[in-house]
Structures are given as structure tokens and as C-alpha cells.
Amino acid sequence: MDVYSTLTRSKENFVTINKNRVNLFVCGPTVYDDAHIGHGRTYISFDTIKRYLEYKGYAVFYIQNITDIDDKIINRSKESGIPASILARKFEKRYIEDMHKLNVNGVNLFARATDHVDEILDQIQRLIDKGFAYETEDGVYFEIDKFPEFGKLSNRNVEELESHRDIVETTKKNPQDFALWKKRIDVDEPTWPSPWGEGRPGWHIEDTAITEYYFGSQYDAHGGGLDLIFPHHEAEITQMEAVSGKAPMVKFWLHTGFLNVNGEKMSKSLNNFITIRELLEDYEPDTFRFFVLSTHYRSPIDFSKESLHQSEKSLDRIRKYYELLDVEVDENKYECDVLAPHMEEFFNSMDDDFNTPKAIAAIFGLINDTKKELSEFSSEDKRAIKSFLDDASHIFGVSFEAEEVNAGLDDLLNVISEVRSELRASKQYDLSDKIRDELQKLGYEIND
Missing domain, CATH: 4.10.810 (Virus Scaffolding Protein; Chain A)
Structure with missing residues (x-):
């Protein structure tokens, strides 16, 4: 099986640190609002990846963090008058409910940032002790100049990244130095005690503290949306490799492409912002999953009512074919000559960087080649086909049963x-x- 890694910008044979075991971390949501369909696209993709790895025989431990302390949460708390901790729990609960509705059930552990403050403080202290971080009047920062490889994931140098900063904080040695700990500014802000005063964690440090605690300093795969490559994932690599002295932190970096709506970036200002809850008022969860999987996870995807309707029709076509397989699947293994090439194409596609659209095309190839003569097939042939479709259904997380x-x-x-x-x-x-x-x-x- 070959998997594309953003770090090397190439497909590599999927070799894990521990044979047949995969440690997978995917950046979770910042819980200040309901999850949107862009979140849905990313988490459906990684849920399917986990399903396929497990189908291949890997034992996968999948962690997703919950960012439950952040500027966005604090600002929304002030706007609404709801305490930040209560606000975060509310939207965390709604997020997990949305994921269950989309049949995204593969996460083994949701790790809250606020449950790992001790680990965060320990990692920051070690970075200071090793000379990679320093304290100022408003926080603790990672000193970028001490890590020459900063930028290797995004393939940009520090000078190019300078233009991405709108405000230069004068307390920092370098405008690109990023916060590990933010000291209290407002008396109403949630804070925790630390050796550097009352404050709260920076965004990037929570993930490396969590993954180091559960996985160690090196693990197999890290995922997230394409927009997280810089600065978030870049900062994660910098922190972990600096504190551990080991590289690479992660062998396979997997990133999902952007989701646009009718050709435009999803935005509340453009009035095209769609939450998962809004979507599921009008569409079946399986339809959205099938729509997501009809595009390769690394490619951009354009959401529209027309494209969703096409996915609905395509899924209905598979279901009608599945209904014609009027046999019960048993534990026996059956072979079917006409199935073999399509089945091989399906699994070759999934082995090629989880290419779900090609795998779906293999299913339609099977339907095209067999539907007219299906009534003449033996029971054994039908059982073989149905068993294969059951496997595909499980891998995709989409039901092929008639509705x-x-x-x-x-x-x-x-x-x-x-x-x-x-x-x-x-x-x-x-x-x-x-x-x-x-x-x-x-x-x-x-x-x-």
C-alpha cells in the first residue's frame, strides 16, 4: 500500500513503526460553534482511511484533539455571556452528535486540551531548558531561529512567512516566534497556574503535548485540513523535534483538500456557510458521505445541490443493484470470475493512497458488466458479489441496503x-x- 505524505511530497510504501499497528492523530475542532460541511469532509475522509487500514489488518489507535480553550471560544463567551468552559462543552457535544450522524465513529479518544495542561506545562519547560523557548512579559515563545528546519512541511522559508503576520509583537525576539503560553490579559479569561504566571496554552503546543503523552515523540500518521499545514502543523514539527531531538516526528502527513460551495470559498460573509446540522435537514447522511468519497481526499471538492443530487442518484443505483442480489451471505468464501477484475481494481485503488473515486468506479464497472445477466448467475456467484459489496459498504461507511x-x-x-x-x-x-x-x-x- 502506498500513501502520499505532504512532508516528502511523494507516495511512499506504508511502513509503520510497529508492525501492524498504526498511531493516527487528526486535528479536531475548536468548539465555539457548530461543525460545518468542511469539517465533515475532513473527518469522513479520515474515518474511511481508518476503516480501510483496519480492514487490511492494522490495529489503529485514532486520537482527535478537542481545542476547548482558544481566543475564538473566549470571544464567543464574551459575546454570549456563557462561560467559556460551558460553551466549549456544549459545542463539543454537538460536534460528536454530528459525527455520529455521519457514521464517523472511528475515533478512539477525544483528547481535550484542558485535560492535558500538565503535559503542556512539562513540554514547555523542557523547551525552555533546552534553549528553544523564552519568557517575555506577555507569554512564553518558541524561538524560530533556534530551529533551522522550520518551514520544511510548508516548503517556505522564514522570510517568506514574515508577510503572513499582520501585527509584530515587540516582546518577541522574532515576529515569527509563536506562543507556547499566553499570560493572563483579561480578568475574565480562563487561566491555569504555571511557572510563568497565570495563563493558558498556545494553540500549537496542545497537540504535541497530547501526542507525546499517548504516542511518544514519533508516530505513524498525522492528518488534518490543507489549511493547517502553516502555521499549525509546521509549529507542531518544530516543537516536537526540538524537545525530543528525534526526526521525523511523523512519517506520513495526510491533508484533505479544500471544500468550496458553488465554486467559492465557504464563508459566512458570502452567505454560503453550511453546518452539518443544516445539511442533514435536507439530505441523508449516506448521501453526503458518498459525495465526499467520490472525490480523492487530497483534491479540492465543490459542494452544490446538483453534485449532491448526483451522488444521491449514484448511491441509489448501487442500492438497486444490491437489492437484486436476492441471497443471504454466509461465512463461506465464494469465487466469481466476472467479479475478480473489478474487485482487484477496487482494492488496488484503495491501496493507491486511498483512492475512493477509483474504487467507486470499480463498483460501477461491476454493475455495468453484470446487471443484465444477474438473474442467470448462480447463488454462489451472487453471494461472492454481495460479500464484496458488504466489504465495500463497511469501508466507505455507507449503507448499500435499500432504504x-x-x-x-x-x-x-x-x-x-x-x-x-x-x-x-x-x-x-x-x-x-x-x-x-x-x-x-x-x-x-x-x-x-
Whole structure:
């Protein structure tokens, strides 16, 4: 299996530090608002990658951090009047609910930054002791000039990065030096005690403290969106390799491409910002997963109602074919000559840097070659095909079962909605509200 690493800008044979074991870390959300479809794209991609690695026989330990202390959280707390810790827990809970709805269930550990302050303080102290960090009147900073390889992931030098800074903080030795610890500025800010005064962690240090605690100073794979390469992932490499003296920190750096909406960058100012919750009001979670996987994880993806509708039709085509396989799969292994080349193409595609669109194309190749004659196939051939599709369904995290159950559920929900309307018309609001509240607990939102 070959996997592309951003660090080397090439595909490399996927060789892990410990045979058949993979330590995977993916940057999680900053929990100050609901997750959007760009988050969904990234986390569906890494969920599928984990599923395939496990299918291949690897034991994968997948950690995702939760940034629950940050400027954005503090600012939103001040705007809303909700304490930062309560605000963060609220949106952390909603984020995990959204992931479950998208069948993103592969994360083994959600590691909160605030649960690892001791590890963060320890790593900062060691960086100071080794001469890589220094204290100023407003915080503790990493001294970029002490790490000559800074920029190797983004392939930029320090001079080029200078232009990315809008404000030059005079307390720093170099404008590019980044914060490891921020001293208290506002009395209302959440803070923790430290050898350098009350304050809170910088953004970058939380991830390396977490991964060093669980994985050690070197591990197999680190993922995130393309926008995190600089400065976040660059700073992570700098911190970890400086404190440990070992390189590389991570062998495989995996980054998902940008998600645009109708050809434009998603932005609240452009009124094209879509949360996962808003999306799932109109579309089935499997449809969005299938849409995401129809583009390679490293490529940009353009979201539109038309493209989502096309994914819906494509998925429906697979489901109708799957329904024609009127056999039960058992534990026996069956071979089917017509299946073999398509199955080989599927797994060769997944082995080539998790190329899901080519893998999907292999499924449609199978459908095109067999659908007309499928009724003449033996039961053994049908079982072989169905078993393969079950495996593909599991790897993609998308159900190929016909939506008969969901159709029945829709009918049931319509009946319940009509009953509620009658209850409201007769002013039986307490009973109507109770039905609404119970449905919300089950994940169904009703807006009157």
C-alpha cells in the first residue's frame, strides 16, 4: 500500500513503526460553534482511511484533539455571556452528535486540551531548558531561529512567512516566534497556574503535548485540513523535534483538500456557510458521505445541490443493484470470475493512497458488466458479489441496503407530525411539546 505524505511530497510504501499497528492523530475542532460541511469532509475522509487500514489488518489507535480553550471560544463567551468552559462543552457535544450522524465513529479518544495542561506545562519547560523557548512579559515563545528546519512541511522559508503576520509583537525576539503560553490579559479569561504566571496554552503546543503523552515523540500518521499545514502543523514539527531531538516526528502527513460551495470559498460573509446540522435537514447522511468519497481526499471538492443530487442518484443505483442480489451471505468464501477484475481494481485503488473515486468506479464497472445477466448467475456467484459489496459498504461507511426501513420511518414521522398538528389545533400544547422533545432526543428536529 502506498500513501502520499505532504512532508516528502511523494507516495511512499506504508511502513509503520510497529508492525501492524498504526498511531493516527487528526486535528479536531475548536468548539465555539457548530461543525460545518468542511469539517465533515475532513473527518469522513479520515474515518474511511481508518476503516480501510483496519480492514487490511492494522490495529489503529485514532486520537482527535478537542481545542476547548482558544481566543475564538473566549470571544464567543464574551459575546454570549456563557462561560467559556460551558460553551466549549456544549459545542463539543454537538460536534460528536454530528459525527455520529455521519457514521464517523472511528475515533478512539477525544483528547481535550484542558485535560492535558500538565503535559503542556512539562513540554514547555523542557523547551525552555533546552534553549528553544523564552519568557517575555506577555507569554512564553518558541524561538524560530533556534530551529533551522522550520518551514520544511510548508516548503517556505522564514522570510517568506514574515508577510503572513499582520501585527509584530515587540516582546518577541522574532515576529515569527509563536506562543507556547499566553499570560493572563483579561480578568475574565480562563487561566491555569504555571511557572510563568497565570495563563493558558498556545494553540500549537496542545497537540504535541497530547501526542507525546499517548504516542511518544514519533508516530505513524498525522492528518488534518490543507489549511493547517502553516502555521499549525509546521509549529507542531518544530516543537516536537526540538524537545525530543528525534526526526521525523511523523512519517506520513495526510491533508484533505479544500471544500468550496458553488465554486467559492465557504464563508459566512458570502452567505454560503453550511453546518452539518443544516445539511442533514435536507439530505441523508449516506448521501453526503458518498459525495465526499467520490472525490480523492487530497483534491479540492465543490459542494452544490446538483453534485449532491448526483451522488444521491449514484448511491441509489448501487442500492438497486444490491437489492437484486436476492441471497443471504454466509461465512463461506465464494469465487466469481466476472467479479475478480473489478474487485482487484477496487482494492488496488484503495491501496493507491486511498483512492475512493477509483474504487467507486470499480463498483460501477461491476454493475455495468453484470446487471443484465444477474438473474442467470448462480447463488454462489451472487453471494461472492454481495460479500464484496458488504466489504465495500463497511469501508466507505455507507449503507448499500435499500432504504425500505427509512421509507417506512418517513411515513411514521409524517403520521406523528399530523397528530402533533391536530394536538396543537386543539390547544393540547403540553402533549404536542412532549412528542417534539422526545423526537429531538432521538435525533429528529421539528420546527413548528
